[in-house]
Amino acid sequence: MLKLPSSPSIVKKNQILYTKHLNNCNYRSTMNLDTYLKEKRKSVDTFLKDYIASKKRDKDCPRKLTEVMEYALMAGGKRVRPVLCIASYEAAGGTSSCILPIATSLELIHTYSLIHDDLPAMDDDDFRRGKPTAHKVYGEAMAILAGDALLTDAFKMVCEAETAPATAVRVLKELSHASGPCGMVGGQAVDIMLEGKKAGKKDVHYIHTHKTGALIRGAVRMGALMAKANPVKLSALTEYGEKMGLAFQIIDDVLDITGTQEELGKTAGADIEKGKNTYPSVYGLEKSQKLAETLLQESMDAIQVLKKKAEPLNAIANYILSRRN
Amino acid sequence: MLKLPSSPSIVKKNQILYTKHLNNCNYRSTMNLDTYLKEKRKSVDTFLKDYIASKKRDKDCPRKLTEVMEYALMAGGKRVRPVLCIASYEAAGGTSSCILPIATSLELIHTYSLIHDDLPAMDDDDFRRGKPTAHKVYGEAMAILAGDALLTDAFKMVCEAETAPATAVRVLKELSHASGPCGMVGGQAVDIMLEGKKAGKKDVHYIHTHKTGALIRGAVRMGALMAKANPVKLSALTEYGEKMGLAFQIIDDVLDITGTQEELGKTAGADIEKGKNTYPSVYGLEKSQKLAETLLQESMDAIQVLKKKAEPLNAIANYILSRRN
Numbered sequence: 248m249l250k251l252p253s254s255p256s257i258v259k260k261n262q263i264l265y266t267k268h269l270n271n272c273n274y275r276s277t278m279n280l281d282t283y284l285k286e287k288r289k290s291v292d293t294f295l296k297d298y299i300a301s302k303k304r305d306k307d308c309p310r311k312l313t314e315v316m317e318y319a320l321m322a323g324g325k326r327v328r329p330v331l332c333i334a335s336y337e338a339a340g341g342t343s344s345c346i347l348p349i350a351t352s353l354e355l356i357h358t359y360s361l362i363h364d365d366l367p368a369m370d371d372d373d374f375r376r377g378k379p380t381a382h383k384v385y386g387e388a389m390a391i392l393a394g395d396a397l398l399t400d401a402f403k404m405v406c407e408a409e410t411a412p413a414t415a416v417r418v419l420k421e422l423s424h425a426s427g428p429c430g431m432v433g434g435q436a437v438d439i440m441l442e443g444k445k446a447g448k449k450d451v452h453y454i455h456t457h458k459t460g461a462l463i464r465g466a467v468r469m470g471a472l473m474a475k476a477n478p479v480k481l482s483a484l485t486e487y488g489e490k491m492g493l494a495f496q497i498i499d500d501v502l503d504i505t506g507t508q509e510e511l512g513k514t515a516g517a518d519i520e521k522g523k524n525t526y527p528s529v530y531g532l533e534k535s536q537k538l539a540e541t542l543l544q545e546s547m548d549a550i551q552v553l554k555k556k557a558e559p560l561n562a563i564a565n566y567i568l569s570r571r572n
Numbered sequence: 573m574l575k576l577p578s579s580p581s582i583v584k585k586n587q588i589l590y591t592k593h594l595n596n597c598n599y600r601s602t603m604n605l606d607t608y609l610k611e612k613r614k615s616v617d618t619f620l621k622d623y624i625a626s627k628k629r630d631k632d633c634p635r636k637l638t639e640v641m642e643y644a645l646m647a648g649g650k651r652v653r654p655v656l657c658i659a660s661y662e663a664a665g666g667t668s669s670c671i672l673p674i675a676t677s678l679e680l681i682h683t684y685s686l687i688h689d690d691l692p693a694m695d696d697d698d699f700r701r702g703k704p705t706a707h708k709v710y711g712e713a714m715a716i717l718a719g720d721a722l723l724t725d726a727f728k729m730v731c732e733a734e735t736a737p738a739t740a741v742r743v744l745k746e747l748s749h750a751s752g753p754c755g756m757v758g759g760q761a762v763d764i765m766l767e768g769k770k771a772g773k774k775d776v777h778y779i780h781t782h783k784t785g786a787l788i789r790g791a792v793r794m795g796a797l798m799a800k801a802n803p804v805k806l807s808a809l810t811e812y813g814e815k816m817g818l819a820f821q822i823i824d825d826v827l828d829i830t831g832t833q834e835e836l837g838k839t840a841g842a843d844i845e846k847g848k849n850t851y852p853s854v855y856g857l858e859k860s861q862k863l864a865e866t867l868l869q870e871s872m873d874a875i876q877v878l879k880k881k882a883e884p885l886n887a888i889a890n891y892i893l894s895r896r897n
Contacts, residue, residue, distance in 0.1 A: 302753065302754075305754050307754035307755070307758060307782070308753045308754045308758055309753070309758050309761045309762050309765070311761065311765060312753050312757070312758060312761040313753070316753070359720075363716055363717075363720060366716065368711070368712035368713045368716060369713050369716065386693070387693035388693045388694050388764045389761065389764070389765075391688055391691065391693060391694065391716065392688075392757050392760060392761045392764070394720075395684075395688060395719075395720075395723065395757050396752055396753035396757045396758075398720065398723055398724065399723065399748050399751050399752035399753070399757065400748065400752050400753060402727045402744060402747075402748045403745065403748035403749060403752060406741055406744050406745040406748060407745065411737075412736075412737035412738040412740070412741045413737040415737070415741050416731055416737045416740050416741065419727060419731050419744060420728065420731040420732065422727075423724050423725065423727045423728035423731060424728060426724050427721055427724035427725050427728060428627065428633045428634070428637050428638070428641070428721035428724070428725065429627075429630050429632035429633045430632070432637070432717050432720050432721045432724065433632060433633055433634050433637060433721075435717060436634045436636065436637040436714065436717045437634050439713045439714070439717070440634070440636060440714075457632070
């Protein structure tokens, strides 16, 4: 099993890159990212609470099942995918709150994927975001079913949004493609199949661009589709999503080695322990970090066409690079 | 644990009811149900084969994952839900082959639910349709992921159908409602939660109308929505679907007691063995059979408004009553 040294200096380096990038930008950054993220997360969390409340009111939905869904949804996620979807929507000119159910549907998909990935038959994780995983609290059967329920309700949430039907169908197609067997589920399947085996660069690229990258790309594209972005903007945002999504997972791999359990909210070093194929296990820690930096720079370059409107997406890319969990 | 006597005479009784019903009908039956079912199943199977072929061609979809999906989809299902969807569509005046992807999406949902239900953490079944279950052949992780993939692709299949977007959204909403936490998944959750405990009439009614009934009701309604059925027809078909769906599961319970392993393609008597709450365990075998007969009669009465066009749906209701597996 590959053993890699921890490198706490990397976090500081990220801060430098962030400052360097902002200095290189054609515009003066006026936004406060913390306030921006807080505001968007609050909207998503409110929508999620309303969703859970509606399930509790529905006599057809078993109370215990809702409890498991709520436990997993409200475990303190960063809402990265919904925030990216909203930021992309706004970057492409969207202004309505109609984006909220679309953005929130991505959190339902992400949460279901975490519940299923954590199962004993899959990654067998006992902790997630510092709390016991759903199957540890409610048992495997209820965890599987809560995952199935969230996956199904993600599509229902988009169907029930106040959106022109033609746009809704495009968004639903994007969501199903990003999260299905040619996207997220495909990535997780290859990840599991190659566990404990030595994978090459091509394999680890497939795993990362699908397991994590596909839904992040999808989130950004769904925002753009909701804003009826023209082909130039859609293409720019797609490139941003693709590169950012890959960088996001590479940094996740790096943090698994350099982070502490307290910072991560889950077992540190778990990837190496399980024989997972990661960018650090294939490229080494320093090169993986460099690759992530390059990808994030390219993701920001791709959306220069959006000018000032690209600012939140640029700030998010830098936040991704400097995050500690 | 409740022990019930097997009753092979019930099958013969069903044949008599079928003949009696046809004699009571306002129209002369001219259709050949065997030919009808064979033809519809063939269309659905062809569509399923094309779907699997497209996954095999897609380099983004892992070969092994497609193999598990194909194994479960092609295990010889009766395609009850797709056939009902097509029959309902035609009964409501639909004539186009556009119904095929909509009907087939129901088989993807049904197959995913079987894969997940058979898992060791759920019903722990080793055989399904006379073949080892997916997790016995490919392992639990791949079975969970193949289920997730089929569930997600069901929505993609509807999105990609040649359908007016407004109709597609209505159909997608119906599909997600029928198969989600207030529908099929909710029924399965209560079924698991009450396993080994003595359930009452209300509980077993909830389990059956949700675990099985909801998707059958949904199948019939999706056909009607695709045909743009007027409110009277939609309401009639909804009642047919509701009553037929409940009767279908009651007969499943009865067959679990009266059928042989060879006929069922799965372990006979498994429900009693597992302490499952079924209609026979609550009402007894004879009363359950009577309830199913009454429900099927009422389901046929509900669609008299469709006159001659109701014939295939009536024939299917009778087929459900007389089936041996």
